[in-house]
Amino acid sequence: MAGKRIGVLALQGAFIEHEACLKKCGVEAVQIRKAEEIEGIDGLIIPGGESTTIGRLMREYGLDTRIIEKAREGMPVWGTCAGMILLAKELDTDEPWLKLMDMKVKRNAYGRQVDSFETELDIKDIGKIKGVFIRAPYVEKVWGEAEVLCIHDDKIVMVRQGKLLATSFHPELTDDLKIHQYFVELC
Amino acid sequence: MIEKGTFTVKAGLAQMLKGGVIMDVTTPEQAKIAEKAGACAVMALERVPADIRAAGGIARMADPAVIKRIMDAVTIPVMAKCRIGHFVEAQILEALGVDYIDESEVLTPADDKYHVNKHMFKVPFVCGARNLGEALRRIGEGAAMIRTKGEPGTGNVVEAVRHIRQVNDEIRWVCNLPDDELMTAAKELQAPYELVVEVKRLGRLPVVNFAAGGIATPADAALMMQLGCDGIFVGSGIFKSGDPMKRARAIVAATTYYNDPQVLAEISEDLGEPMVGIDISTIRPEERMQDRGW
Numbered sequence: 001m002a003g004k005r006i007g008v009l010a011l012q013g014a015f016i017e018h019e020a021c022l023k024k025c026g027v028e029a030v031q032i033r034k035a036e037e038i039e040g041i042d043g044l045i046i047p048g049g050e051s052t053t054i055g056r057l058m059r060e061y062g063l064d065t066r067i068i069e070k071a072r073e074g075m076p077v078w079g080t081c082a083g084m085i086l087l088a089k090e091l092d093t094d095e096p097w098l099k100l101m102d103m104k105v106k107r108n109a110y111g112r113q114v115d116s117f118e119t120e121l122d123i124k125d126i127g128k129i130k131g132v133f134i135r136a137p138y139v140e141k142v143w144g145e146a147e148v149l150c151i152h153d154d155k156i157v158m159v160r161q162g163k164l165l166a167t168s169f170h171p172e173l174t175d176d177l178k179i180h181q182y183f184v185e186l187c
Numbered sequence: 188m189i190e191k192g193t194f195t196v197k198a199g200l201a202q203m204l205k206g207g208v209i210m211d212v213t214t215p216e217q218a219k220i221a222e223k224a225g226a227c228a229v230m231a232l233e234r235v236p237a238d239i240r241a242a243g244g245i246a247r248m249a250d251p252a253v254i255k256r257i258m259d260a261v262t263i264p265v266m267a268k269c270r271i272g273h274f275v276e277a278q279i280l281e282a283l284g285v286d287y288i289d290e291s292e293v294l295t296p297a298d299d300k301y302h303v304n305k306h307m308f309k310v311p312f313v314c315g316a317r318n319l320g321e322a323l324r325r326i327g328e329g330a331a332m333i334r335t336k337g338e339p340g341t342g343n344v345v346e347a348v349r350h351i352r353q354v355n356d357e358i359r360w361v362c363n364l365p366d367d368e369l370m371t372a373a374k375e376l377q378a379p380y381e382l383v384v385e386v387k388r389l390g391r392l393p394v395v396n397f398a399a400g401g402i403a404t405p406a407d408a409a410l411m412m413q414l415g416c417d418g419i420f421v422g423s424g425i426f427k428s429g430d431p432m433k434r435a436r437a438i439v440a441a442t443t444y445y446n447d448p449q450v451l452a453e454i455s456e457d458l459g460e461p462m463v464g465i466d467i468s469t470i471r472p473e474e475r476m477q478d479r480g481w
Contacts, residue, residue: 011443012206012227033443048203050227050263057225057443081203093262107262113286114309116196117189134199135264135286153189173199 004187007032007041011057013049013082017172021180027187035066043076043163043187046083048134048170051107054082055097064098071100076163076186084159084166085137092140101161102144109138109155109168121169123150123158129176131157131169138168192309197331200264200286200311201395204228204332204418208408208439209397211235211422213253215260221425224435228264228286230420231257236293236340237423237462240474246294248276251283258284266313271480272298274307281310287332288312290325292479293339293422300481305329315399317350317477319357319386323378326394333392335416336477337400340423342464344401344410346477351398351414361387400477403428403461405441405454412445429459 006022008015010031022029022045032038044067046054058064071077077100079087086097090104110116113135121131131152139156142148150158150167157168163186171179190196207227212218213235221229233249234242248269258265264286269276271290276297280288290303292315305312306329315336316322322333335354337347357376361383364372369387373380385393398411399420408419419442421435428434437454444450472478 010206014202014205016205017202033447049205050203050207052222052263053207053225053227053439057440060440112284113200113264113311114281114284115191116200117191118193118195119189132195132199134196134203170199173195173202 004028004042004184005030005040006184006187007038007044009044009046009054009058009063009083011049011063012053013047014170014172015047018045018047018080021172021177022184025177025180025184027184032063033061035062038063038066038070041075043078043183044070045183046077046079046086047172048081048083051082051085051097055086058086058097068098068100071098071164074163076165076183078165078167078183080167080170080172081134081136084139084168087164087166101159101164101166102146103142103156103159103166104140105137106140107137108135110136119152121150121152121157123179125149126178126182129171129178130174132173133169136168139166194331197311198394201313201332204264204397205395206443207418208435208442209266209418209420210425210435211420212257212426215256217426217431218257218260220432221435222261222263224432225439226263226435227418228266229257229261230266230268230289230422231285232268235423235426236476237342237427238340239293240340248273248279248294251279254280254283254285268294269303270294271296272301272303274303277303277308281308285310290314290330292336292476296479302328302481313397315477315480316354318353319361320376320378321480322354322392322396323376323382323386326382326392327379330394332395332397334397334399334420336480337398337402338467338470339400339476340465341401341467341470342403342424342427342462343467344403344407346467347398347400347402347411348414350400351411351416354392354396355415358386358391362390402438403464404458405437405451408438408441409445409451412442418442424462427462429461434458434461
C-alpha cells in the first residue's frame, strides 16, 4: 500500500480522524480544501459533518465539478455519513449534490441525536465491525450499478458502485481499520 | 444489540461539528438564514447574549415553543442552553429532543456550587471553560464537548483568546511533566487525575474544543482556529450585525480557510457594520459571565 496518496475533503467535519486512520494504514493523507489540490491524489474521502455546510463550501469554491470529473475518470471516492448524502443521485427532501451513486438517501433517517447509536455490523467481503451511527442517513433504495454491502435492521447502510463507496456509519471513530484498508486497496 | 447515548456517540457528534460554525438564533427565520449560510448547527435562544446582558434580571432556559419552532425549521442539529446546575431544565431540553445542551454561564446559574451530572443524560452536553482544570472538571461530570467561555455578548474576542491560550499553555505544561508528577499537577489544576493522564497521552483535550464568547468577524474566527480551536460558536456577532447573511457566510468560510490570508482578505470585504463591541474593563465584576461556573 505504500506510496499511495489519499485526499480527505477538509471543508468541515471529522476529517482529522480519517487522516489518522489512513496514516495507520501506511498511506499518505492530505487535506483538500481547494479544487487544484485534487490533482495528484489516488482517492478521496468525503468525511462526516454537516452535508449542507460541506456541500455549500464545495460549490462555492469549485470543488464539486472537479470531484465529479475525477470520479468519472475512475478516482475512488468514499463518503461517510454526510459524504454518503453528498454522493447520492437522489435525496428524500433536498436537491442532490454530486449525483455520482445510484442510490436514494434519507437524511437524519434514524431521528435526532438522542437516537444516535452503536451496534455490530456484518459487511459483505469484510466481516464484522462496530458501526457508530450519528444522526445518520440510510439508503432507501439502490439501482443500476450500485451494490449493497451491508443491511442493518432492514436498512441499507453501505453501498459500493465500482470505485465509489458510501457508509451511513463512521469507521473513523473506532479503532478498526478494516474499511479504511478496503478503500485503500481500491485506490 | 443497539446502544444509545454512549460517550462515543455523544463525543462523536461534536467531532462531526468540527471545522464548523454554530450560530445563535432566536427565530425560525434566523435559523433558516444560518442553515443557508452554512452553519453546522444552531443554538436556539429567546435572546442573544448581548440582549441578555442589556436586559439584566434572571436569564433562564428558552420557552420550549421557541425551541420547537426552530427545530422544525431546519435539518441541521439544534442546541439549547440550560442554567448551570439546573438539571430539570436539562431534562426538559432532552425531552424536547434537542441535539446538544449547553450548560451555560450566559444564563443565570441555578446552583452556586454544583454543575449538572451530565452522565445521567442520553443527550450530549457542551460546557464553557477558562482553563484546563475547569475543562477537565466539566468532562469529569460528563461533558462531551468544551468551548472557551470568552465574555459573551461583547463582540470582544480578547477573553476567548486568553482562555484558549491558558488551556493550551497548561496542556503543554502537563505534556512536559514526568508521570510521577501528574497527581500533584491534578491537585494544582483541581482536575480529575485520570483525565490529566489522558491529556498527557493525547497532547490535547480528550474532547472537541470550540471557541465562544466575543467572536464578531471572519478574522476573529480564523484567529481562534489558528490558536487551535476545533470550531466556532458565534452568539450575538451575526444577528446583531448589519448584514447577517453575508457575515454568517464569511465566518463559515473563514473557519474552513483559516490558514489562507488571501481567502480571508476576500471574504472580509464589504461585510457592513459589525456588532457594537464592549470594552471588558467597563463591565462590572458582578456582570462578568465568565466567572460563573465552579
